[in-house]
Structures are given as structure tokens and as C-alpha cells.
Amino acid sequence: MTDVAHEAGITISSMYQYFPNKGAVISAICEEYLSQQRSNLKAAFRTPPGTLEEVVDRMDILMQSYYQTLRGDRVLKKIWSGAASDKSVLSAEFDDTLDNVETVHAAARHFVSNDKLAEFRKTLTVLFGFANAAVNQAVDLDDTEGQRTIEIATRMLRASWNAGIHPLAEIRSDHVSA
Template identity: 25%
Template structure:
């Protein structure tokens, strides 16, 4: 039987919620420093300043912590795309600028993102979160293309949305792990690539 991935107790008090968030923040920092193989519940508990038993009150194992981090990443992505909907770019070029800038801000905030994304590919229980993440972005781009007057059927707009997503996702993971000068150049190159794609649309 596979280990449970959900927290055993959903915290109802602000103090408990704050503790759960603290555990996830520390786990993200350690994941960034150590990588997934060296990340353990013992190390996380030590960094938080609690016993392993207390940690298990919130998360029964390391996989549950990674799953919760993935869920939080998914929710932050949904929030970012909802925020993006409040803007009304007049052209595809303006949309590219908004899309890349908002995604960049989000990717920079998530500690240990590269390892978390790798975990989504490697850990079967996290693959569903990765699929949901892809679907969110692809459908968002497809919807925006329709609003901007791109005369293509949904399936084609989704195909283009996947190209937007796969390209930006791969390069943003590079950007957040580069020095600021190199990251800025890579970010501009990403925008140029997506601008070129947008200009080719009917």
C-alpha cells in the first residue's frame, strides 16, 4: 500500500496553518540547497525547530511534504494566471510581455523549484500535479489567443499554448538558476522567441 500523501490533520487554527507554511518554506530552502535525495524529515524538523513527531502531525513523510509543495505551486500558478486575466493586452506582443513577466515573478518566488519539478516527473504521486500545471497554462494561453482574435480552432490554440508553456517553462527554470545578468539576457531571448511565434500566427 502506498504511503498517504495528504497531511493527516488539516490545520484549522492560524497557528497551525502558520506552522505548516513554515515547514513548506524550510523544505523548499533545503530542497534548493541539498536536492531531493538528501532532503529528510529529520533535517526539515531540525531546521524548523520541532521534533520529528510534531512534523508527522502535519505531514506523514517526505513525499507528503513534496506533494503539498506541488499543490501550493499549482495554486500559485492559478492565482498568477487569474491576475493575468485582469490585464487586457491589445496585441499578441503585449500579451507575450505580460505572460513572461508574470511567469518570471512566480518562478523566482518558489524555492527549490527545479528539484520540485524534477520530483513531479520522478515521483508517480506528483505526476498528476504536473499534468494539472500544464493544463492550466495551455488553456490560459488558448483563451487569450481567442480574445486577441487569433482565428484558429481550440485544438490549434491549445497546441500553440503548449509551445508557449514548454518553451517558457524550460527557460524560466534556467533563468532562476542563473546570475542576474545572464538571467536577464535569457529572459529577453525567451521573449524574442515567443514574439516570433506570435508574429507567425494568422
């Protein structure tokens, strides 16, 4: 805590005013990171996708961005890896995943008939969980192996997308392309 206060240019007593312990600092950093990633996802899906392929293309780009952000920030990478067993961080990450699923679900629901929307949401949840796990694994590897892991995960996600989402797809007659 002393090192963090020194780096922030504040006194240790000021530090404790805002954060009761090191875990609270780590949670706040993780929350901020998740908030930034959530904003990126919302921006990527602000315009509704025209095809299911466009949905998965956007998700690929976001997974690569997520990986590059963690890979590019040594401190964040270390914090994220160390916080992997912190219950509050895990809970925040799961809540973030559900929020991201809802964003994609809302943007792409026009590809799925109403009776399949619940299965669509569940399939998206599984795919997001898989992507998160792949990125978390990849950042713990050296650069070459990490990138290779992301490439493999991208292929697997696309195969899972084709197996899990495409059977649900049925462009509804009430949808008008944007």
C-alpha cells in the first residue's frame, strides 16, 4: 500500500481513506479495466450487425483487443493473473460477461426466432466464457505462444459459433436491415 500511495503521489493515510486494503485497490483496478472493455464491446455493437458473420468478426476483434490490452500492460497483466482467485474479481468478471452477452444478444437477436432467444443467450454466455478463459491462459504465456493460443481460440470459437449459433439463426420476417 505504501508503494501504491507513493506512486500515486498521495500519503498512505489518504490511500486508506479510499481503499481499506490492497484487495480493494486490486478490485478497483480490475473494475476499471472491465468497464473499459465493456465500453469497447458496446461501441463495437452500437450499430446492429448485418450478418451473423459480422457478429463473430466483431467478437474476434474484441477478443484480440482484450488479449492485447492485457499483454501490453505488464502491471495490469500481473494484477489480473494474481486476482484470478479473488472472489470479488471473479464475481465482477462474471457480471461483466453477462452484461456483454446482453449487449451482443440485443444487437444480434434479429437473426434468431423468438422461441430460440433463450438458447441464443445461453450459447453466447458459453462462448464468452470460453473466450475469457482463452485470453486468461494466453496472457500467462510468452508472446509467441500467447498469440498462437489466441489464434487457436479464434478458430475454436468460430467452429463453436457455427455449431451453436447458426442452427438457431432464422432471419425473422419482421427484421429490416439497417
